[in-house]
Amino acid sequence: MGTISEKIFSRAAGTEAKANDFVLADIDYAMAHDGTSILTVNAFKEMEMKKVWDSSRIVIPFDHIAPANNETSATLQKEIREWVREQGIPNFYEMGEGICHQVLPENGFALPGKLVVGADSHSCTYGAFGAFATGVGATDMAEIFATGKLWFKVPESLRFTVEGGLGEGVYAKDLTLYLIGKTGIDGATYKAVEFYGSAISELSISGRMTLCNMAIEMGAKTGIVPPDEKTFNFLNNRAVAPYEPVYADHDAVYAEELTYPADDIEPQVACPHQVDNVKPVGEVEGIHVDQVFIGTCTNGRLEDLEIAASILKGKKVAVRTIVIPASRTTLLAAIENGTMETLLKAGVTLATPGCGPCLGAHQGVLGEGEVCISTANRNFKGRMGKGGFIYLASPATAAASALSGEITDPRKV
Numbered sequence: 266m267g268t269i270s271e272k273i274f275s276r277a278a279g280t281e282a283k284a285n286d287f288v289l290a291d292i293d294y295a296m297a298h299d300g301t302s303i304l305t306v307n308a309f310k311e312m313e314m315k316k317v318w319d320s321s322r323i324v325i326p327f328d329h330i331a332p333a334n335n336e337t338s339a340t341l342q343k344e345i346r347e348w349v350r351e352q353g354i355p356n357f358y359e360m361g362e363g364i365c366h367q368v369l370p371e372n373g374f375a376l377p378g379k380l381v382v383g384a385d386s387h388s389c390t391y392g393a394f395g396a397f398a399t400g401v402g403a404t405d406m407a408e409i410f411a412t413g414k415l416w417f418k419v420p421e422s423l424r425f426t427v428e429g430g431l432g433e434g435v436y437a438k439d440l441t442l443y444l445i446g447k448t449g450i451d452g453a454t455y456k457a458v459e460f461y462g463s464a465i466s467e468l469s470i471s472g473r474m475t476l477c478n479m480a481i482e483m484g485a486k487t488g489i490v491p492p493d494e495k496t497f498n499f500l501n502n503r504a505v506a507p508y509e510p511v512y513a514d515h516d517a518v519y520a521e522e523l524t525y526p527a528d529d530i531e532p533q534v535a536c537p538h539q540v541d542n543v544k545p546v547g548e549v550e551g552i553h554v555d556q557v558f559i560g561t562c563t564n565g566r567l568e569d570l571e572i573a574a575s576i577l578k579g580k581k582v583a584v585r586t587i588v589i590p591a592s593r594t595t596l597l598a599a600i601e602n603g604t605m606e607t608l609l610k611a612g613v614t615l616a617t618p619g620c621g622p623c624l625g626a627h628q629g630v631l632g633e634g635e636v637c638i639s640t641a642n643r644n645f646k647g648r649m650g651k652g653g654f655i656y657l658a659s660p661a662t663a664a665a666s667a668l669s670g671e672i673t674d675p676r677k678v
């Protein structure tokens with residue numbers, strides 16, 4: 266008699282948990298990256314805590330500004346490395362290993378039925394594996410580091426069903442942007458969105474990660490895809506612990522149940538400066554772009570790079586194009602299967618696996634008035650540099666736009 270979230274919280278809190286209940290839940294895995302671990306560790310020390318609750322359940326990837334861009338971040342990162350050593354945290358991922366939201370799933374921490382919390386808003390990505398996964402602030406994370414527990418209000422759930430198949434040139438990102446356009450940036454506030462339907466089961470693991478990654482962009486606490494054979498295959502030889510898949514009961518209560526047809530979805534673009542400012546590509550075709558960015562926790566996986574390479578193969582980009590694989594594993598796979606060579610021959614610039622210019626710190630910040638088409642998840646004003654304009658799209662639309670220097674429908678190249 267419950268939604269996926271109610272059932273996961275019931276297990277994690279050791280009591281029957283219903284939507285809107287307040288529960289103290291045991292955290293299975295906790296993540297903080299270079300950007301948020303410093304605040305977390307400061308709060309942890311202020312609490313006069315000496316030792317973390319369980320070093321094996323804490324994961325610390327360096328991805329946001331790694332390698333460090335200046336003395337301040339270098340010194341902060343040095344402090345975190347020392348603290349990680351002191352605490353004996355084995356799951357520390359140095360710069361170059363990749364973006365936190367790629368590193369955790371690749372290393373088997375994103376598991377069905379688990380409660381995974383990260384000090385980063387896109388931690389909802391792990392819902393692609395049937396986990397309840399969400400982002401918290403640094404002080405909440407300090408509480409988790411200290412006790413392994415955190416208070417939650419169990420969210421109500423929305424049930425989204427997407428039936429049908431995505432057309433040629435239309436990808437998980439387009440479906441995701443389409444749903445955000447329909448829902449609005451606050452349409453799912455504090456709700457858990459469960460995704461069902463043939464279009465969702467058809468998505469690859471990578472596509473499901475794209476979808477759940479952006480659940481927060483409709484205000485959701487998390488997005489969850491019920492685990493299936495694809496999930497179990499991905500987790501095979503990867504899962505750090507045994508897991509128990511959790512599914513909603515047939516009489517589970519949802520705040521709302523909505524059905525969308527996948528067949529008519531066109532390539533979508535989210536226009537500046539709000540993620541729900543979504544238009545079919547046809548309405549923005551021809552807008553000049555100064556930079557193309559293919560990467561991030563939303564769309565920096567092998568499948569994404571392969572799609573871009575299939576469009577750029579044997580051609581040259583017309584504008585500066587930055588490609589950043591989501592992880593070292595992704596980069597190595599793209600080298601091994603020739604994808605990276607295709608991209609480099611087309612003239613792209615390759616940067617260290619990590620967040621890159623996504624949040625405007627380094628490796629491709631925009632100049633005043635410049636326009637970027639990006640495969641990321643946020644296009645807020647000033648995010649990639651004060652005065653910049655960000656259009657969000659799929660790797661296919663981004664690659665097609667790289668060839669022409671203007672926003673281009675990937676179905677036309």
Ligand SMILES: CC(C)[C@H](C(=O)O)[C@@H](O)C(=O)O
Nearest residue numbers: 300301329384385386387624
């Ligand atoms: C730096 C970090 C706190 C932030 C987040 O939580 O989302 C970042 O990853 C982002 O995407 O803006």
Ligand code: SF4
Nearest residue numbers: 387561562620623624
């Ligand atoms: S890639 Fe971008 S959205 Fe993802 S964690 Fe890094 S900064 Fe945040």
